[in-house]
Amino acid sequence: MEKLEILQDTAVPMPMEDIDTDQIIPARFLKAIDKEGFGDNLFYDWRYDKDDKPNADFILNSPIYSGSILVAGKNFGCGSSREHAAWALYGYGFRVVISSFFADIFKGNALNNGILPIQVSPEYLDQLFNAITSDPNTKISVNLPEQFVKILPDGNTQPFEIDEYKKMCLLNGYDDIDYLLSLQDKIVQFEQEREYIHKPLS
Amino acid sequence: MGKTLFDKIWDAHVVHQVNGAQDVLYIDRHFIHEVTSPQAFSGLKTRGIPLFRKDQTVATADHNVPTINQHLPISEPLSRKQVETLSENCEDFDVRLYGLGHQNQGIVHVIGPELGITQPGMTIVCGDSHTSTHGAFGTIAFGIGTSQVEQVFATQTLLVSKPKRMRITVNGQLQNGVLSKDIILYLLSKLSAGGGTGYFIEYAGEAIRSLSMEARMTICNMSIEMGARGGLIAPDQTTFDYIKGRKFAPEGEDWSRSLEYWKTLKSDEDANFDIEYSFEASDIEPMVTYGTNPGMGLKITEIIPEKIDTAKPESFAKSLKYMGLKPGQPMKGITIQNVFIGSCTNSRIEDLRIVAEYVKGKKVNESVRAMIVPGSQRVSKQAIEEGLNVILTEAGFEFREAGCSACLGMNEDKIPAGEYCISTSNRNFEGRQGPGARTILASPLTAAAAAISGKIVDAREN
Ligand code: SF4
Numbered sequence: 001m002e003k004l005e006i007l008q009d010t011a012v013p014m015p016m017e018d019i020d021t022d023q024i025i026p027a028r029f030l031k032a033i034d035k036e037g038f039g040d041n042l043f044y045d046w047r048y049d050k051d052d053k054p055n056a057d058f059i060l061n062s063p064i065y066s067g068s069i070l071v072a073g074k075n076f077g078c079g080s081s082r083e084h085a086a087w088a089l090y091g092y093g094f095r096v097v098i099s100s101f102f103a104d105i106f107k108g109n110a111l112n113n114g115i116l117p118i119q120v121s122p123e124y125l126d127q128l129f130n131a132i133t134s135d136p137n138t139k140i141s142v143n144l145p146e147q148f149v150k151i152l153p154d155g156n157t158q159p160f161e162i163d164e165y166k167k168m169c170l171l172n173g174y175d176d177i178d179y180l181l182s183l184q185d186k187i188v189q190f191e192q193e194r195e196y197i198h199k200p201l202s
Numbered sequence: 203m204g205k206t207l208f209d210k211i212w213d214a215h216v217v218h219q220v221n222g223a224q225d226v227l228y229i230d231r232h233f234i235h236e237v238t239s240p241q242a243f244s245g246l247k248t249r250g251i252p253l254f255r256k257d258q259t260v261a262t263a264d265h266n267v268p269t270i271n272q273h274l275p276i277s278e279p280l281s282r283k284q285v286e287t288l289s290e291n292c293e294d295f296d297v298r299l300y301g302l303g304h305q306n307q308g309i310v311h312v313i314g315p316e317l318g319i320t321q322p323g324m325t326i327v328c329g330d331s332h333t334s335t336h337g338a339f340g341t342i343a344f345g346i347g348t349s350q351v352e353q354v355f356a357t358q359t360l361l362v363s364k365p366k367r368m369r370i371t372v373n374g375q376l377q378n379g380v381l382s383k384d385i386i387l388y389l390l391s392k393l394s395a396g397g398g399t400g401y402f403i404e405y406a407g408e409a410i411r412s413l414s415m416e417a418r419m420t421i422c423n424m425s426i427e428m429g430a431r432g433g434l435i436a437p438d439q440t441t442f443d444y445i446k447g448r449k450f451a452p453e454g455e456d457w458s459r460s461l462e463y464w465k466t467l468k469s470d471e472d473a474n475f476d477i478e479y480s481f482e483a484s485d486i487e488p489m490v491t492y493g494t495n496p497g498m499g500l501k502i503t504e505i506i507p508e509k510i511d512t513a514k515p516e517s518f519a520k521s522l523k524y525m526g527l528k529p530g531q532p533m534k535g536i537t538i539q540n541v542f543i544g545s546c547t548n549s550r551i552e553d554l555r556i557v558a559e560y561v562k563g564k565k566v567n568e569s570v571r572a573m574i575v576p577g578s579q580r581v582s583k584q585a586i587e588e589g590l591n592v593i594l595t596e597a598g599f600e601f602r603e604a605g606c607s608a609c610l611g612m613n614e615d616k617i618p619a620g621e622y623c624i625s626t627s628n629r630n631f632e633g634r635q636g637p638g639a640r641t642i643l644a645s646p647l648t649a650a651a652a653a654i655s656g657k658i659v660d661a662r663e664n
């Protein structure tokens with residue numbers, strides 16, 4: 001997994017609420033057996049029309065907005081558990097998603113793939129949208145070690161929360177499996193000592 | 203102070219605590235399917251490690267399978283490749299697979315319970331958000347991403363933070379013609395599509411207790427549509443009766459020992475929930491959705507609102523535009539072109555019986571395409587034994603083979619752009635049933651009534 005520490009970049013605003021993972025990556029693109037290439041199909045049905053031509057109204061096709069930070073309306077990533085949504089965002093080039101609210105499974109999937117989901121207050125989210133839309137060249141600073149977001153050059157700052165362990169993983173590019181594998185003896189011990197055992201299938 | 207059912211099960215599975223915020227949780231059963239497992243198997247191969255507990259892992263092919271001619275090779279090459287990769291991986295890692303053509307094949311959340319693999323007190327995961335279905339048996343069951351599938355493969359544990367606890371009580375008795383699907387759509391309309399985020403829900407109350415296991419599964423299935431991690435219902439005699447005698451159910455002494463444990467699985471009287479809601483069953487009517495998330499639902503007797511508190515005006519307007527609907531419009535009377543009865547929400551034998559009973563001797567409206575897709579080979583076999591397939595096909599339904607089908611636009615069963623589909627599935631997201639498809643979620647009874655009349659009607663009056 002790729003490390004993430006401090007990022008300063010322009011952002012893409014997507015104020016829609018309840019953007020679900022079926023929009024992020026429609027089901028018909030889930031047929032791959034590896035993690036590559038999903039970025040091309042990110043938001044496919046919003047990005048392209050019926051004839052697969054770019055839809056000029058959609059923000060990712062706008063020549064004005066770009067950057068590795070996505071700023072989205074509340075309840076981002078709801079719906080299906082497909083991790084392909086995180087692979088698609090990452091493949092497209094997003095490293096940070098900022099919203100006032102994230103769906104649980106998406107949040108976990110993002111963190112497991114080197115994408116930082118940052119939850120900010122609804123008011124701060126509105127400020128971000130205003131700043132970006134009034135000047136698309138506005139840079140946003142994301143500081144993971146110190147846990148804050150800032151609208152540059154001298155706009156508002158807001159701190160954000162992140163689980164200590166997840167922060168450590170992201171800063172170092174570690175994933176959970178390395179950690180869990182180191183606990184294997186404990187897991188075996190747990191299996192032997194637990195009170196009620198659901199027998200393995202035989 | 204007492205403990206909630208959720209806490210009892212969770213605490214019994216904590217292997218280790220990490221800095222107070224995350225728990226290493228032991229997983230009793232791991233279901234896998236073709237779409238979210240290949241990259242996890244590749245991960246094991248890259249690391250050169252085995253699957254830690256293969257006898258707690260069960261695989262099936264469901265999302266990407268055709269629902270006709272399943273005896274023939276899958277014609278679409280990418281789908282075929284994905285299903286074949288599942289078989290190869292299961293062979294390489296010696297995992298029990300109920301693949302295409304197997305008598306136990308079906309939608310993963312239908313086969314787990316019907317084979318008796320799902321049992322009270324377990325922790326169950328699957329790379330699929332509707333894993334919450336299994337909560338109907340008093341289990342902690344939730345959907346996970348592919349990285350987590352790999353974690354469970356490698357260690358039979360997951361690193362997770364403990365959700366908060368919510369209890370939803372539904373008092374009293376349901377009116378005639380109101381099904382469990384209506385309960386959950388009603389709860390969603392009250393609490394919204396994000397209202398359960400961060401919580402694990404316990405459903406309680408007389409209206410829930412009096413439901414069959416099939417009906418309870420429908421409710422727990424859609425917990426995720428509220429954003430909740432999952433939902434569960436305390437096991438009782440209905441649960442035990444359902445499990446007894448199934449393929450993987452405990453037997454003999456094991457059964458008595460299990461039963462003794464299962465009977466302890468309920469929230470203590472003085473248990474504390476982080477939040478509680480209570481509703482009256484008598485207030486619930488047949489429900490339909492009008493928007494593009496499952497929280498946008500209303501009673502079939504109501505009209506589409508001007509706005510809702512849980513969405514910004516732009517989001518609300520975009521949603522209605524996609525659906526081709528307007529504020530103030532009644533849902534009753536809308537002409538529909540498609541009916542889909544199936545999915546892990548409503549494809550069990552009880553659902554098929556409800557539809558068959560309603561359509562018996564009637565004909566599907568000639569402008570409607572109606573599909574009914576059993577959740578599993580076993581459901582299909584049972585339906586044939588009961589003669590339901592004959593009733594359904596005589597009425598004009600396509601009676602198809604088991605799979606996820608038109609629940610998600612991944613296999614061949616799709617709804618054409620711009621057309622309405624009354625669907626018993628769980629998601630009405632834009633494009634969920636195919637690009638441009640307009641999904642209206644409803645109960646099997648409401649869907650059956652729409653198939654016959656060609657428009658949305660109140661099954662209680664027709
Ligand atoms: S039936 Fe639909 S919701 Fe259920 S597992 Fe299949 S695709 Fe997912």
